[in-house]
Amino acid sequence: MALGEPFDLADKRVFVAGHRGMVGSAIARRLVAEGSTVLTAGRDALDLKDQIAVRAWFADQRPDAVFLAAAKVGGILANDTYPADFLYDNLMIEANVIEAANRTDVAKLMFLGSSCIYPKFAAQPIVEDSLLTGPLEPTNEWYAIAKIAGIKLAQAYRRQHGRDYISVMPTNLYGPGDNFDLESSHVMPALIRKAHEAKLSGAPSIVMWGTGTPRREFLHVDDLADACVHLMKTYSDFGHVNVGSGTDVTIAELTEMVCKAIGYTGDIVKDTGKPDGTPRKLMSADKLRGLGWSPSIALEDGIAGAYTWFLENQGQFRAVA
Numbered sequence: 035m036a037l038g039e040p041f042d043l044a045d046k047r048v049f050v051a052g053h054r055g056m057v058g059s060a061i062a063r064r065l066v067a068e069g070s071t072v073l074t075a076g077r078d079a080l081d082l083k084d085q086i087a088v089r090a091w092f093a094d095q096r097p098d099a100v101f102l103a104a105a106k107v108g109g110i111l112a113n114d115t116y117p118a119d120f121l122y123d124n125l126m127i128e129a130n131v132i133e134a135a136n137r138t139d140v141a142k143l144m145f146l147g148s149s150c151i152y153p154k155f156a157a158q159p160i161v162e163d164s165l166l167t168g169p170l171e172p173t174n175e176w177y178a179i180a181k182i183a184g185i186k187l188a189q190a191y192r193r194q195h196g197r198d199y200i201s202v203m204p205t206n207l208y209g210p211g212d213n214f215d216l217e218s219s220h221v222m223p224a225l226i227r228k229a230h231e232a233k234l235s236g237a238p239s240i241v242m243w244g245t246g247t248p249r250r251e252f253l254h255v256d257d258l259a260d261a262c263v264h265l266m267k268t269y270s271d272f273g274h275v276n277v278g279s280g281t282d283v284t285i286a287e288l289t290e291m292v293c294k295a296i297g298y299t300g301d302i303v304k305d306t307g308k309p310d311g312t313p314r315k316l317m318s319a320d321k322l323r324g325l326g327w328s329p330s331i332a333l334e335d336g337i338a339g340a341y342t343w344f345l346e347n348q349g350q351f352r353a354v355a
């Protein structure tokens with residue numbers, strides 16, 4: 035296959051690295067409609083940080099294509115608390131998988147990054163060319179550096195080895211399969227859980243970290259999976275592609291939306307001892323729209339669906355002390 039040609043996923047052996055995570059599981063669900071044979075490897079069976087094991091797995095399984103959705107991820111506090119884990123784990127995973135893919139002639143690979151790769155004070159909406167034009171947000175610079183390295187790996191293997199390896203940068207994601215642990219989660223699942231538990235217990239208020247003024251862009255993970263499949267089939271170029279909804283809300287607005295969806299009517303109390311993080315990170319959706327994709331799940335509907343998923347699966351989450 036020459037660089038730049040459409041890539042058909044039907045009847046292909048497609049490895050979804052990170053299939054137990056929120057993103058990987060959504061991609062694996064979405065691939066069913068493509069007629070792909072989805073290959074997976076749980077953490078117990080394959081440690082993606084282990085170079086020898088990853089090379090052996092690729093040599094044995096011979097995937098045709100790879101979605102690289104495996105990563106050490108977490109919310110603002112987890113990123114700030116475990117910098118070594120976020121840097122080391124993510125560098126190892128992406129380097130091992132991309133090198134093994136090249137060694138075994140994987141025809142197409144998609145690396146998934148994050149909107150935190152961009153400078154803290156990038157002009158909004160953030161265009162793809164803003165990468166490496168200014169300092170990063172300190173709470174997640176370790177994760178961001180690892181994700182920037184992943185983009186560069188995909189580009190380097192394209193340039194040096196002629197590989198059709200591409201990158202996408204998702205915005206803040208939410209949906210089924212999210213992490214609802216209050217210490218390590220992102221804001222959306224944390225608020226869903228807090229509002230739900232406060233409603234049940236009749237608590238007079240819930241705590242919102244920070245000032246509530248930061249703005250964030252949210253995309254449902256099923257929309258992300260659909261965009262990833264679309265781009266895997268149709269996009270083949272050096273530059274990465276932002277994947278977002280194109281609109282953002284303040285954290286205070288989001289908190290109110292979540293409380294409304296859950297039916298919690300108590301107060302919202304700010305904990306300004308917790309970090310705000312980057313003030314705004316709305317990504318430009320122009321490139322993605324130009325490539326023929328736009329989202330279909332409205333934020334209100336997505337929150338309602340995420341809450342339903344939480345209600346059906348909350349038994350697996352540790353009780354709040």
Ligand code: GFB
Nearest residue numbers: 109110113150174219220221224242243244248309310311
């Ligand atoms: O989602 P979040 O943890 O990550 O926080 P980031 C977003 C905003 O929500 C911050 C506020 O301003 C938080 O202070 N917030 C309010 C809360 N209440 C809560 C709460 O109960 N829990 C949490 N977690 N936040 C992450 C990066 O940044 O975004 C990662 O650290 C990654 O590297 C990810 O890029 C997508 O959007 O600030």
